[in-house]
Amino acid sequence: MADKFDVIVIGAGPGGYVAAIRAAQMGLKTACVEKWVNKEGKTVHGGTCLNVGCIPSKALLETSHKFVEARDHYAEIGIEVGEPKPNIEKMLAFKNSVINKNVGGISALFKANGVTAIDGTGKVVSSKEVEVTDHDGNSQTYSADNIVIAAGSVPVEIPPTPLTDDLIVTSTGALEFTEVPKRLGVIGAGVIGLELGSVWNRLGSEVTVLEAMDSFLPMVDTAVAKETQKLLKKQGLDIKLGARVTGSEVKDNEVVVKYADADGDQEMTFDKLIVCVGRRPYTKGVVADGVGVELDERGFIFVDDQCRTNVPGVYAIGDCVRGPMLAHKASEEGVMVADIIAGHKAEVNYDAIPSVIYTSPEVAWVGMTEQDAKAKGVEVKTGSFPFSANGRALANNAPEGMAKIIADAETDRILGVHIVSQHAGELIAQGVIAMEFGSSAEDLALTCYAHPSTSEAIHEAALAVDGHAIHMA
Ligand code: FAD
Numbered sequence: 001m002a003d004k005f006d007v008i009v010i011g012a013g014p015g016g017y018v019a020a021i022r023a024a025q026m027g028l029k030t031a032c033v034e035k036w037v038n039k040e041g042k043t044v045h046g047g048t049c050l051n052v053g054c055i056p057s058k059a060l061l062e063t064s065h066k067f068v069e070a071r072d073h074y075a076e077i078g079i080e081v082g083e084p085k086p087n088i089e090k091m092l093a094f095k096n097s098v099i100n101k102n103v104g105g106i107s108a109l110f111k112a113n114g115v116t117a118i119d120g121t122g123k124v125v126s127s128k129e130v131e132v133t134d135h136d137g138n139s140q141t142y143s144a145d146n147i148v149i150a151a152g153s154v155p156v157e158i159p160p161t162p163l164t165d166d167l168i169v170t171s172t173g174a175l176e177f178t179e180v181p182k183r184l185g186v187i188g189a190g191v192i193g194l195e196l197g198s199v200w201n202r203l204g205s206e207v208t209v210l211e212a213m214d215s216f217l218p219m220v221d222t223a224v225a226k227e228t229q230k231l232l233k234k235q236g237l238d239i240k241l242g243a244r245v246t247g248s249e250v251k252d253n254e255v256v257v258k259y260a261d262a263d264g265d266q267e268m269t270f271d272k273l274i275v276c277v278g279r280r281p282y283t284k285g286v287v288a289d290g291v292g293v294e295l296d297e298r299g300f301i302f303v304d305d306q307c308r309t310n311v312p313g314v315y316a317i318g319d320c321v322r323g324p325m326l327a328h329k330a331s332e333e334g335v336m337v338a339d340i341i342a343g344h345k346a347e348v349n350y351d352a353i354p355s356v357i358y359t360s361p362e363v364a365w366v367g368m369t370e371q372d373a374k375a376k377g378v379e380v381k382t383g384s385f386p387f388s389a390n391g392r393a394l395a396n397n398a399p400e401g402m403a404k405i406i407a408d409a410e411t412d413r414i415l416g417v418h419i420v421s422q423h424a425g426e427l428i429a430q431g432v433i434a435m436e437f438g439s440s441a442e443d444l445a446l447t448c449y450a451h452p453s454t455s456e457a458i459h460e461a462a463l464a465v466d467g468h469a470i471h472m473a
Pocket of ligand 1: 010011012013014015016033034035036046047048049050052053054055057120121122123150151152153171172192282285286317318319320325326327328329330358
């Protein structure tokens with residue numbers, strides 16, 4: 001038997017690495033086991049988020065956005081740059097350098113906080129033991145008073161479109177295209193599909209997004225979703241709703257996709273196809289039979305509100321448990337669990353977790369939509385404000401979008417904030433803080449905002465809840 005720890009965390013994604021750092025900061029002897037190896041065979045921390053998720057996608061979104069700004073918008077504001085050309089090799093190199101900096105940062109934080117990093121695949125073999133098999137196949141068992149499973153998730157694959165080496169790929173493959181596909185198909189108009197579709201659309205692909213559902217972004221307030229759909233269409237994303245993919249065939253380096261929509265059976269040919277239909281928990285084999293940790297039929301580990309499994313001392317967090325598959329949700333659960341293990345009271349406010357789609361403009365939301373509220377029988381009042389009436393948005397040459405606040409009709413308490421605009425992902429923090437503090441729309445309306453700032457649109461939306469926006473006729 002090797003070392004004994006207070007806490008062993010399995011998985012070093014944003015759930016696991018944050019849990020490990022926080023536990024160590026609380027004075028607990030902590031280890032974190034990670035199995036992910038990069039192309040050079042080196043163990044890397046950061047999980048999906050840093051290696052093939054949030055961070056690399058945002059690097060490509062930013063570079064492709066800058067390219068479009070230079071190509072389509074610089075001349076409008078008086079900057080002559082000639083004809084810009086994307087250099088995909090350099091863009092990928094930039095993206096990889098961003099990954100490496102972030103991943104290296106986690107290892108440094110582990111060292112600084114005294115977290116023991118263990119390389120290999122972890123398996124819970126009893127409620128107090130984790131067996132780790134290293135990359136050479138050697139196993140060692142470590143004991144711990146507490147175990148945190150943070151094994152994350154992997155992309156869902158669907159039978160009609162089996163993956164190939166480089167023609168039919170998941171989001172991971174779409175972060176590695178070495179040239180711009182002329183015709184790109186994306187299955188799924190969710191967050192990841194829209195982001196990756198946007199990247200390659202901006203760089204020159206003709207992008208078609210096939211979405212089985214009839215509604216666009218049903219989790220976003222309808223007014224904001226409609227505005228987003230209009231703006232993405234204008235940019236050239238062909239989003240086909242109610243299009244259910246039924247099959248595919250790879251022929252002569254092309255992918256023929258069959259789908260059914262309201263008009264019957266259809267077919268489209270693409271040079272690349274990205275399958276973005278969601279992610280599933282990566283929990284197979286992470287707990288030995290007999291330990292008794294309960295999983296549901298889809299592989300999610302059952303946990304209570306504080307991420308306790310049914311086995312005392314074993315916790316699970318992040319993408320491998322219920323709730324939104326988001327890095328910051330995973331991290332918050334990591335902090336909560338570490339604090340609980342350290343003997344503190346802790347909880348996550350699941351009603352105030354923001355979501356962001358990093359298209360251009362960005363879409364960001366927290367809390368209820370107006371339609372959610374109505375469905376639950378909650379009477380609400382709402383206030384909206386267009387960015388075309390915001391001075392800073394006009395000065396930024398980014399007047400698209402709107403902000404909408406949903407407040408309880410009786411108490412005025414803010415129940416949701418939904419935004420589509422440049423930097424909506426930053427603006428949404430105001431809604432999150434307001435909701436975390438139980439603010440009313442009037443609280444925001446009575447707050448002094450810096451001028452000129454795009455945040456003033458949130459102020460105006462709050463004023464509009466009572467019908468008194470200043471800069472709106
Ligand atoms: P992961 O990040 O998946 O980490 C789990 C880790 O556990 C992995 O490193 C894995 O190797 C390791 N592991 C698994 N099993 C074992 C084992 N048995 N032994 C040892 N190690 C193990 N979220 C956002 O909030 N914002 C975004 O902008 C965003 N963009 C995304 C873009 C893309 C393209 C994708 C794919 C995802 C994106 N996400 C985003 C989602 C985000 O990446 C996940 O929600 C987040 O990574 C979940 O964190 P986690 O720690 O639960 O799991």
